[in-house]
Amino acid sequence: MTTQPRITVIGAGLAGLTAAITAAESGARVTVYESHRTAGGRARTSEGPYRTNEGPHALYNGGPHWTWLAQRDLIGPLAPLPPREAARLRLHRGGTLRRTPPLAMLRLLRRRPEQAPVDSDFLTWATGEAGEAGARAAANYAAVALYHHDPGSLSAAFVHERLRRAAKLPPEAHYVRGGWSGMAERMVAHAWNLGVRIETAARVDTLPETGGPVVVATSLDAARRLLDDDTLRWDSGRTALVDLAVRTRKGDVFAVSDLDAPGWIERFTAQDPTLAPAGEQLVQGQFPLAPDQSKADGVARAERLLDLGFPGWRERTTWRRDSVATGRTGAVDRPGTTWRDRPRIDRGNGVFLAGDQVAAPGLLSEVSFNSGIEAATLALRAARVGGPGRVDLNLA
Template sequence: MITVVGGGLAGLTAAVACAEAGARVTLHEAHRTLGGRGRATPAPYVAHEGAHVFYADGPHWRWLVRRGLTGPLGRPSVRDSIKISFLLDGRLHRLPPQGFLRMMLLDRGRDAPVDRDFFSWASARYGERTARIAANAISVVTFDADTGRLSAAFVWELLRRVFATKPPAVRWVIGGWQAVIGRLADRARALGVRIELGSRITELSGGPTIVATELASARRLLGDDTLHWESGDCVLLDLAVRADPRDRFLCWDLDDGGFHESYSMQDPTVAPAGESLFQLDLPVRAGEGRAAAQQRLAAFADHTVPGWRERVTWQRTGSAKGRTGALDLPGAGPGATGRRSTAATGSSWPATWSPHRACAARSP
């Protein structure tokens, strides 16, 4: 008998994998609904709590595809797909600056050192301005306002994956990750997994247990104080407005590290007809309060959703701290800051693209 604690993507995946191997599985979820960081708000505005896209070049996607669990995919129209911008020096641009383009197009095969911070390494090769722009461009992944302080190898890998890929790897699932959660739960139940909702586990039983929760919860449950990692901190703004052709599909804030994305241009099911749904995020600076960060985020929305205050039909604000997976500091080695203990494994591909979960296994 295997016990799984946590009913998000990680926990459901573990339960399905164990059941497929012939094990009897019980999954416990403290909330009344499944989903974890894959949860979304109910219709008519389906805004995600956390990540909302998959990358097709990763193992998570291939695992889902093999089992037919991805469901139908969305994509923006040709008209909307070109509404991509980069905010730099307070102005929107159709392309990033030439220095950044040269970095990603000409040097994408280069390796970066583990033991140097990204900003100093990139500054020596490409200049301080390009290094700062590159760090801010990938802050959507790290949720960190000073991504340049992280390991050069860590940041460089993320940059190449987002900006130097050949075929587009991003996959938008119709209905978002919540729809995938539903298919995973159906698959688990069909395999005989017993799913207990509203079941908060406070201590481990004697049998084999998989803990698939946020890191702080795993640390308390496992009684393992080594389960700490460097992680991100950002504020969020979900925004529904009456549709306007001036609205952006994607926008990278190269000044402050923010990111803007439409939910509805590629998946019209997530908002009422005639409306557009967006999420914007912005990393919180050291010593900055949430209110000040939200003000900066609203100013970013002024660029990407012009006149949104007069057009808004629904909105909510939020924050995400400690939910991005491990961020590697110089010299730490791949993923070391989040994987100092063999009891826990974390993804070094955090933020938008990962389940943001710690997964640990214990048996007597």
């Protein structure tokens, strides 16, 4: 008689829930420990009349993440962006809002992924392809999927892939109606139906002695402390976040991308009116901060863009929240590195790592998903279990 394997998952964010579901689908007994009172990690959506997401706001349909969620009916209702709203995207350049990007930036978008080198920084490579002005504009546009204050200093291959996916037509980005918490709740329910035990408000300070593999699906900082492993470090971003609700006014833009410096503002009620009360619009912006910049610096940049895209926004504001996200925006790869150089998933001795800053491919939340799949697969292998649930992500 084969003993049912036991796998422990620490952290119930997207990575942890993905790992738990994958392991349970292969017949393992899975227990998840989550330090917060609710599961979801950064996929939580705030309660109340203004439903803001703490983590990423869009799902991209260009990879296995989307397929895996769809196969399990976990995505839920989507909020499509009306074409009339999509036409209201504006690009800030030279102090004014424009409707079209510079031609040099369009030339870069036509470059194939394999043309962008890993070893060069994006600004140097893109300047050679399209000139410095176009290169800087493209780098700043790509910041919507990077959350980094200097995208041009990162690996050309890394930035170019994100630029192409962020600017792709038709768009890869899709929005979950009602915020990300609904998708997280569906993942939790699916895990429960598979027999996964989820213990919330259960902080773990030392690795549990369960007799089976452990998947650590926390932030890289938390994993470093838990595993007492100082090598668990990788670059991420530091970003000022501005959330506000304004009374509806005809003529407001859908989104503003700053091509002069990294920054993005979007009116999320354009695609999902349920995020704010009737007659109000929920606007959210992210403005990456350099190490010597403060939250006030990022907020000031946001307010300058709001003045252009949302005239009279100060008098119309009904709610506002400013914050800073530090090291919570996913991995960024420097020149000469790829995702394969990040902290490895297999930590040895039956411990496996999952999250958005580890050695797995993908864009934003896709890294958490891919690492959760691989961590669970390796944990099952360590427990000498085969069976369904394996997804070939070509991680070797």
